[in-house]
Amino acid sequence: MDDILERFLRGERRALARVISRVENQTPEGREYVRALFPRSGRAHTIGVTGGAGSGKSTLTGALAAEYRRRGRTVGIVAVDPSSPFTQGAILGDRIRMQDLALDEGVYVRSMASRGALGGLAPTIDDVVAVMDAFGFDYVLIETVGAGQDEVEIAGTALTTILVNNPGTGDDIQAMKAGIIEIADILVVNKADHPGADVLVSQLQALLALAPAGSRRPPILKTTAIRGEGFGALADAVAEHRAYLESSGGLAEQRAQDARHQVLSIARAILLEQIRAATPAEELEALVLRVASRELDPHSAAELLAAAVRR
Amino acid sequence: MDDILERFLRGERRALARVISRVENQTPEGREYVRALFPRSGRAHTIGVTGGAGSGKSTLTGALAAEYRRRGRTVGIVAVDPSSPFTQGAILGDRIRMQDLALDEGVYVRSMASRGALGGLAPTIDDVVAVMDAFGFDYVLIETVGAGQDEVEIAGTALTTILVNNPGTGDDIQAMKAGIIEIADILVVNKADHPGADVLVSQLQALLALAPAGSRRPPILKTTAIRGEGFGALADAVAEHRAYLESSGGLAEQRAQDARHQVLSIARAILLEQIRAATPAEELEALVLRVASRELDPHSAAELLAAAVRR
Numbered sequence: 065m066d067d068i069l070e071r072f073l074r075g076e077r078r079a080l081a082r083v084i085s086r087v088e089n090q091t092p093e094g095r096e097y098v099r100a101l102f103p104r105s106g107r108a109h110t111i112g113v114t115g116g117a118g119s120g121k122s123t124l125t126g127a128l129a130a131e132y133r134r135r136g137r138t139v140g141i142v143a144v145d146p147s148s149p150f151t152q153g154a155i156l157g158d159r160i161r162m163q164d165l166a167l168d169e170g171v172y173v174r175s176m177a178s179r180g181a182l183g184g185l186a187p188t189i190d191d192v193v194a195v196m197d198a199f200g201f202d203y204v205l206i207e208t209v210g211a212g213q214d215e216v217e218i219a220g221t222a223l224t225t226i227l228v229n230n231p232g233t234g235d236d237i238q239a240m241k242a243g244i245i246e247i248a249d250i251l252v253v254n255k256a257d258h259p260g261a262d263v264l265v266s267q268l269q270a271l272l273a274l275a276p277a278g279s280r281r282p283p284i285l286k287t288t289a290i291r292g293e294g295f296g297a298l299a300d301a302v303a304e305h306r307a308y309l310e311s312s313g314g315l316a317e318q319r320a321q322d323a324r325h326q327v328l329s330i331a332r333a334i335l336l337e338q339i340r341a342a343t344p345a346e347e348l349e350a351l352v353l354r355v356a357s358r359e360l361d362p363h364s365a366a367e368l369l370a371a372a373v374r375r
Numbered sequence: 376m377d378d379i380l381e382r383f384l385r386g387e388r389r390a391l392a393r394v395i396s397r398v399e400n401q402t403p404e405g406r407e408y409v410r411a412l413f414p415r416s417g418r419a420h421t422i423g424v425t426g427g428a429g430s431g432k433s434t435l436t437g438a439l440a441a442e443y444r445r446r447g448r449t450v451g452i453v454a455v456d457p458s459s460p461f462t463q464g465a466i467l468g469d470r471i472r473m474q475d476l477a478l479d480e481g482v483y484v485r486s487m488a489s490r491g492a493l494g495g496l497a498p499t500i501d502d503v504v505a506v507m508d509a510f511g512f513d514y515v516l517i518e519t520v521g522a523g524q525d526e527v528e529i530a531g532t533a534l535t536t537i538l539v540n541n542p543g544t545g546d547d548i549q550a551m552k553a554g555i556i557e558i559a560d561i562l563v564v565n566k567a568d569h570p571g572a573d574v575l576v577s578q579l580q581a582l583l584a585l586a587p588a589g590s591r592r593p594p595i596l597k598t599t600a601i602r603g604e605g606f607g608a609l610a611d612a613v614a615e616h617r618a619y620l621e622s623s624g625g626l627a628e629q630r631a632q633d634a635r636h637q638v639l640s641i642a643r644a645i646l647l648e649q650i651r652a653a654t655p656a657e658e659l660e661a662l663v664l665r666v667a668s669r670e671l672d673p674h675s676a677a678e679l680l681a682a683a684v685r686r
Contacts, residue, residue: 095674102672190673316667323666323673324659328650330677335646335684339639348635355634356627361413362501362634363406366641373646374685 069100072199077172080199084174087191098191104198106319108140109306112221113207114247115228120254123289124228125207131295132203133170140196143175144189144208172196190221190326221325223318224305226250226298227282229268231260248282249305256286256294280308335373342372380411383510388483391510395485398502409502415509417630419451420617423532424518425558426539431565434600435539436518442606443514444481451507454486455500455519483507501532501637532636534629535616537561537609538593540579542571559593560616567597567605591619646684653683 071079083101086094113128115121122143129139174196176189189206196204206222227248251272253264268284283301287294309315340348351368354360382390394412397405424439426432433454440450485507487500500517507515517533538559562583564575579595594612598605620626651659662679665671 098674099672103669106669319667320660320663323676324663326673327663327666327676327680328647330673331650331680332643332647334677334681335650336639336643338681338685339642339646349631352631352635352638355638356630358414358417361410362637362641363409365634365638366645369638369642370645370649374649 069097072101075200077169080172080195083195084192087195088176088188090188094188094191098194101198102194105194106197108197108201108204109224109302110193110197110204110206110222111302112225113205113228114225115230115252115254119228119230120289121207121228124226124252124254124287125205127287127289127292127295128298129171129203129205130292131299133168135299137202138170138200139172140199140201140204141171141173142189142192142196142204142206143173144206172199172201190322190329193221221322223309223315224249224302226252226302228252228254229264231255231258231264249280250298250301251282251284252294252298253284253286254289256288257291261286280312338373339369342375343369380408383412386511388480391483391506394506395503398506399487399499401499405499405502409505412509413505416505417508419508419512419515420535420613421504421508421515421517421533422613423536424516424539425536426541426565430539430541431600432518432539435537435563435565435598436516438598438600438603438606439537439609440482440514440516441603442610444479446610448513449481449511450483451510451512451515452482452484453500453503453507453515453517454484455517483510483512501633501640504532532633534620534626535560535613537563537613539563539565540575542566542569542575561609561612562593562595563609564595564597565600567599568602572597591623649684650680653686654680 068079068082072083083094083097087097088094111128113121113125125141125143129141132139174192176192193204193206225247227250229251231253251268253261253268255261265284265286272281272284283304285294285298285301287298306315309318343351348369351360351365355362355365379390379393383394394405394408398408399405422439424432424436436452436454440452443450485503487503504515504517536558538561540562542564562579564572564579566572576595576597583592583595594615596605596609596612598609617626620629654662659680662671662676666673666676
């Protein structure tokens with residue numbers, strides 16, 4: 065390995081940035097970095113922050129990071145939400161709000177595309193989290209948009225998952241009903257100064273009351289991210305969740321689930337690569353056109369591709 | 376094949392329901408049905424309806440279906456959105472609103488889980504759409520929650536994608552910035568009676584003005600789904616988009632893209648199945664635990680799994 069790794073291990077942020085770039089680009093070199101650094105990961109507390117677009121979770125992520133900084137802890141942030149102000153496409157105001165963090169040496173923010181080659185979270189998100197973890201951040205916050213598939217994948221990556229709810233729309237509660245709530249370790253009603261906040265808290269309580277007896281009830285906290293209110297309590301709740309995981313044996317289980325998810329998703333990416341390698345592009349296109357014209361059904365076509373990998 | 380297929384081809388809804396169930400359960404029989412019916416698909420106009428939770432897209436899907444019924448056309452609806460009132464987890468009021476449709480012989484509604492074994496849309500969604508298409512519905516509406524991964528996958532499945540925007544939260548525009556808007560063929564500002572509707576229309580216009588010159592600008596329409604207002608214009612816009620696809624050659628391209636997506640996603644599912652078949656469960660767990668304990672990195676573990684498939 066070149067001296068980047070050495071500088072990384074000395075704690076140089078520029079080396080961190082370069083390692084992450086190579087990991088993100090999935091170069092063979094990037095993979096070597098992951099191999100070398102992975103044994104040093106597993107010490108950070110990884111926290112997923114998820115919620116619908118407009119739930120204020122970017123601001124919340126920033127405010128939680130600021131709380132950890134007040135406590136003297138270091139924070140890495142991975143923003144996977146395409147609407148996040150941490151990402152390139154940020155809109156004016158939000159970006160400015162994040163400037164304070166950007167100037168802080170104890171915080172490192174990285175935004176990432178959420179898409180792999182064929183849907184699903186890019187496997188590199190796990191790798192980037194592992195790299196930040198290995199760099200020595202006490203907390204790694206992973207911000208993702210949460211309505212659909214992604215937040216479930218994030219739940220597989222983070223030790224603690226915070227679901228941010230927005231009292232803005234009454235329909236939010238619907239999205240929650242459908243199992244999204246099941247992945248949450250902590251529920252936050254953000255924009256607590258909004259008139260609908262208390263109603264939403266009651267609705268969430270009613271929803272949680274339906275959970276099977278004996279299962280852990282996630283706490284419901286109120287925050288006003290834009291004013292930084294409620295973050296002491298939120299950081300405490302995160303710590304309590306960690307303590308719960310450690311005492312219940314859930315930590316080992318969570319780590320195993322993480323690993324299972326990562327390994328299978330990388331294996332899937334490898335096999336997909338092998339599909340492309342085993343079938344020349346023109347052949348794949350010819351097959352695709354036969355399906356498009358309804359001459360061949362997609363299952364038969366897919367079996368041909370899978371068979372080519374095995375040959 | 377048993378007589379179910381025969382009854383399906385005669386247009387019996389009960390046979391349709393049974394075929395879909397088997398397709399959904401991914402039984403070998405279900406796959407035979409897809410093989411048999413796939414050549415009859417490709418005639419329906421498939422329309423994806425996507426948008427954030429609470430954007431009112433379920434109501435919009437229902438109102439658009441009602442408009443097609445007024446025009447004497449038949450409609451299949453596949454609801455992939457976990458928060459959709461079409462799905463099991465529906466909340467009172469919305470479900471009642473959908474009752475009119477449920478009693479109509481020219482409409483068939485099917486709700487589906489959005490999750491495959493390891494993330495990503497279950498490949499069966501494409502199959503269910505193909506089955507509805509083969510049954511002879513003029514339109515197949517696919518409703519999915521749209522903030523993250525899913526809507527991109529849906530865009531690969533539907534000829535026309537409608538993105539539903541909600542003037543409720545000012546932050547919506549952010550989610551759009553980040554490429555989600557790129558997949559939309561038609562933009563709808565629903566809840567047009569909301570005070571923020573016109574502002575949102577202007578914001579969308581400004582956003583579209585940034586698109587590269589020469590590319591098609593999706594029209595922006597206003598609807599009030601709950602009162603069924605604006606759906607004549609929306610149905611017309613869908614027809615115009617279809618005409619555009621046909622005249623520009625985009626239709627063939629879209630069908631090829633669909634097919635590519637389907638074939639690769641099924642191939643991926645087959646290979647994932649083969650990973651599980653090639654590596655006994657205990658062996659997989661042992662590997663996972665070595666990763667969880669940081670003894671082995673996930674890439675090396677995944678390569679072991681992929682190699683086992685090839686052996």
